[in-house]
Amino acid sequence: MSPDTSRSRLIREAKTLMLAKGYSGTTVDEICRAAAVSKGSFYHFFHSKEQLGLTVLDEYFSSTLQPLMNGPFVEIDDPIQRALALIEYAETISADIWAEGCLLGSFAVDLAETSTKVRQQVSSRFLRLERELAQIFKAAGLGKAGDATATPEELAGHFIAAIEGSIVLARAHNDTKRIARTIRDFGRYIKLLIS
Amino acid sequence: MSPDTSRSRLIREAKTLMLAKGYSGTTVDEICRAAAVSKGSFYHFFHSKEQLGLTVLDEYFSSTLQPLMNGPFVEIDDPIQRALALIEYAETISADIWAEGCLLGSFAVDLAETSTKVRQQVSSRFLRLERELAQIFKAAGLGKAGDATATPEELAGHFIAAIEGSIVLARAHNDTKRIARTIRDFGRYIKLLIS
DNA sequence: TTGATCGGACCGACCGGTCGTCTTATCATA
DNA sequence: TATGATAAGACGACCGGTCGGTCCGATCAA
Numbered sequence: 001m002s003p004d005t006s007r008s009r010l011i012r013e014a015k016t017l018m019l020a021k022g023y024s025g026t027t028v029d030e031i032c033r034a035a036a037v038s039k040g041s042f043y044h045f046f047h048s049k050e051q052l053g054l055t056v057l058d059e060y061f062s063s064t065l066q067p068l069m070n071g072p073f074v075e076i077d078d079p080i081q082r083a084l085a086l087i088e089y090a091e092t093i094s095a096d097i098w099a100e101g102c103l104l105g106s107f108a109v110d111l112a113e114t115s116t117k118v119r120q121q122v123s124s125r126f127l128r129l130e131r132e133l134a135q136i137f138k139a140a141g142l143g144k145a146g147d148a149t150a151t152p153e154e155l156a157g158h159f160i161a162a163i164e165g166s167i168v169l170a171r172a173h174n175d176t177k178r179i180a181r182t183i184r185d186f187g188r189y190i191k192l193l194i195s
Numbered sequence: 196m197s198p199d200t201s202r203s204r205l206i207r208e209a210k211t212l213m214l215a216k217g218y219s220g221t222t223v224d225e226i227c228r229a230a231a232v233s234k235g236s237f238y239h240f241f242h243s244k245e246q247l248g249l250t251v252l253d254e255y256f257s258s259t260l261q262p263l264m265n266g267p268f269v270e271i272d273d274p275i276q277r278a279l280a281l282i283e284y285a286e287t288i289s290a291d292i293w294a295e296g297c298l299l300g301s302f303a304v305d306l307a308e309t310s311t312k313v314r315q316q317v318s319s320r321f322l323r324l325e326r327e328l329a330q331i332f333k334a335a336g337l338g339k340a341g342d343a344t345a346t347p348e349e350l351a352g353h354f355i356a357a358i359e360g361s362i363v364l365a366r367a368h369n370d371t372k373r374i375a376r377t378i379r380d381f382g383r384y385i386k387l388l389i390s
Numbered sequence: 391t392t393g394a395t396c397g398g399a400c401c402g403a404c405c406g407g408t409c410g411t412c413t414t415a416t417c418a419t420a
Numbered sequence: 421t422a423t424g425a426t427a428a429g430a431c432g433a434c435c436g437g438t439c440g441g442t443c444c445g446a447t448c449a450a
Contacts, residue, residue: 024219108367165360172303
């Protein structure tokens with residue numbers, strides 16, 4: 001599963017450290033030390049710290065965020081029940097997958113005005129999530145009405161924002177449970193829209 | 196209003212730079228250069244970078260976030276209309292006050308695991324906002340019912356999370372309007388709870 | 391033998407922070 | 421009104437250490 005090569009160790013330790021202290025707050029020396037790899041080896045595998053960052057971002061998305069969209073809810077046929085199950089699933093696993101923060105959000109805050117390349121990667125990955133969520137919400141019949149109702153895209157944006165924001169608050173208050181609580185409340189909103 | 200002393204210039208430029216590049220990504224030399232102040236003077240006014248950070252945090256809260264809670268809505272007598280006006284007010288001014296990000300959220304992400312002092316300051320200021328919001332929601336009769344309804348505190352937490360998260364997404368997508376859009380959608384939720 | 395992998399000394403620039411010195415405003419005393 | 425003591429403010433060279441990144445020789449499997 002995780003091969004434990006020098007390269008994979010560098011990525012893994014970089015992910016942990018950057019989640020804890022941000023991109024700028026994490027040094028290459030520190031990553032090398034944690035991965036028990038020399039600096040020469042580091043620059044054999046990555047030609048810059050930024051390139052490692054992009055690689056870590058990719059790994060984070062496909063190993064942590066993508067699985068979220070492949071939860072058990074995908075097998076539910078009724079689109080309304082599927083949408084509700086998705087939110088419930090997110091609530092259930094939230095404490096596990098976001099206990100240390102979210103790398104997309106962290107990189108967005110840290111690097112949006114510093115590295116265009118990172119910003120674009122973060123943006124496109126958030127958009128991918130948003131599109132998938134909007135599709136599920138739309139299939140559930142959400143956001144079809146006139147003026148006063150949200151579009152599926154707005155609901156998806158609200159959902160992701162609530163999650164990302166609650167991750168920030170969880171860090172600030174040192175209280176992981178906040179994430180699940182906020183997701184649960186977003187679920188109440190969706191239930192109101194359905195009924 | 197803003198005195199333009201060396202000290203105030205240091206705080207102002209530090210705020211701008213730290214919003215743009217985060218705490219770790221901003222150096223003391225850089226702040227001194229932007230404020231046209233020598234390094235000796237910097238350490239005459241602040242005995243460390245962290246102390247400047249705490250000062251900037253304080254200034255940011257009282258000059259940017261506290262005014263949000265003193266908007267025109269405070270003069271509305273009907274508690275329901277007041278709650279709705281608060282959300283609308285937040286939506287209106289969101290593009291202005293959060294165009295460059297939110298220092299509370301940024302510091303939470305950057306420093307929560309590095310500096311206990313900063314984390315506590317961020318936490319207590321988020322809590323202050325949350326309590327005030329919860330009070331307004333509670334007065335509007337929100338969250339009094341049984342099991343299936345959110346408490347005023349949960350709604351306030353959801354509101355702040357949605358705002359903080361949308362600020363992160365706005366940075367990621369380089370699109371400030373996202374913040375207002377998310378706040379508007381939270382307003383729809385509150386309207387549903389009222390009716 | 392060759393190319394991937396690894397090791398770590400080394401680089402110039404920059405980090406947060408110190409220090410001694412100079413200038414300027416304040417103010418009691420003569 | 422002139423004087424001298426005091427202190428706040430300003431300055432930038434300087435400190436040891438660390439930054440991201442380079443370089444080249446050693447090691448190892450094919």
